[in-house]
Amino acid sequence: MKEFILGGARSGKSAFAQRRATDSGLGVTYLATAQAGDAEMAERIARHRAERPGHWALVEEPLALAAALRAHAAPNRCLLVDCLTLWLGNLLAVGDAALAAETQALLTVLPTLPGHLLLVSNEVGQGIVPVNPLARRFRDEAGRLHQTVADRCDRVSFVIAGLPLTLKDCPA
Amino acid sequence: MKEFILGGARSGKSAFAQRRATDSGLGVTYLATAQAGDAEMAERIARHRAERPGHWALVEEPLALAAALRAHAAPNRCLLVDCLTLWLGNLLAVGDAALAAETQALLTVLPTLPGHLLLVSNEVGQGIVPVNPLARRFRDEAGRLHQTVADRCDRVSFVIAGLPLTLKDCPA
């Protein structure tokens, strides 16, 4: 079972994903992609940590997501990735070749993973066109990634004000 | 009955809320949170005024929303608040203590209010991450507020291109 959970900033998407992980009844591994590059991000990471159950296993991987998924996905285990947007931003900072290789690796590994997978990401494409070319690039890459990930998942939800809207639900 | 109506800029959320107020069949009090700080805002206020029925009672309260709700909510009356986003912006301009106190007061008063309540707000979290730290702060506060308000309302709608999408509907 593969679920993709998309939502705006502070939409409650992470809390919803955590609820889905708990409801799975499986042991949970939380895969964090954030890097504490500045105080604001460090505070966000700390808040996310405080909000999730302390007994969940934690894996931190800012770049090599496909390899981390392959290493940690397991039958009867729930793997929660929060979030794809930060991972994409980390890759963009590294360079185009890394971005292309890692997103391709993710799309290749996705269909092969056992267990319950939850992927969280940020909707960033519904505002005005950004003036900054890098922001436009990021928005385009995020939109393309969301389309291909949604296509490969069984269930896709969009979270608004803490309330999930089901965009796709393929019975197993 | 408490309704929360969320939508993007010029999504038709105010018109939808006004239709809901009219359809309630109750006397309507319109609670405006806007402050005419500049010409653009003054023009928006004037347009909103022209669009709503002239016989509705009007209350203007940019900051002390919880107190205004307590004073004006009544059984067999519909109270329409337009909008929470401007109120939040007004509070952010005053300072963190006012913001924390007033948002807490709103969440406390909400479950106690009689009559029909309609709360309108702006979705601001589905674009690219803003460069400006204050804009990021505003976006975070708005998102958190929307989650807690949605949680305390019976009905939540998201308006796109004038068309409401029901995100939550708890039969009374």
Added chain:
Amino acid sequence: MKEFILGGARSGKSAFAQRRATDSGLGVTYLATAQAGDAEMAERIARHRAERPGHWALVEEPLALAAALRAHAAPNRCLLVDCLTLWLGNLLAVGDAALAAETQALLTVLPTLPGHLLLVSNEVGQGIVPVNPLARRFRDEAGRLHQTVADRCDRVSFVIAGLPLTLKDCPA
């Protein structure tokens, strides 16, 4: 049959509209509103061209959309306009009089058109309020246009991560 397809940047709205056009079973005319003003836009135009069937008829019209619709709409033909947002941006660059005249002309011609019409546009109003006054103006004009177009169409879809959400569906 008139369909309005709205979505964020890289949401898959164009691909969805193209699928709808193909599924109509009719001959398709693709009406492009883009102008290759810079390299980035030229690349987008080239990508769109590569993604759509080569046998579709192509009409390019950046400004006089109503006249082009009148000229090319026909019974048993599908006319796909991609997209209203670029057309609106082109008009804003020309000036307020052109904008007012052309949007009014579009709303007037819409109900009179024969055949199957697909109109694509970008949601731009769900991010933070833009600092730039022109961006705010564009966002307001786009939101207003989307409301009136949605009102005049039989079917309205909002596309997120490649997945369409039906906002309106009036059986013929």
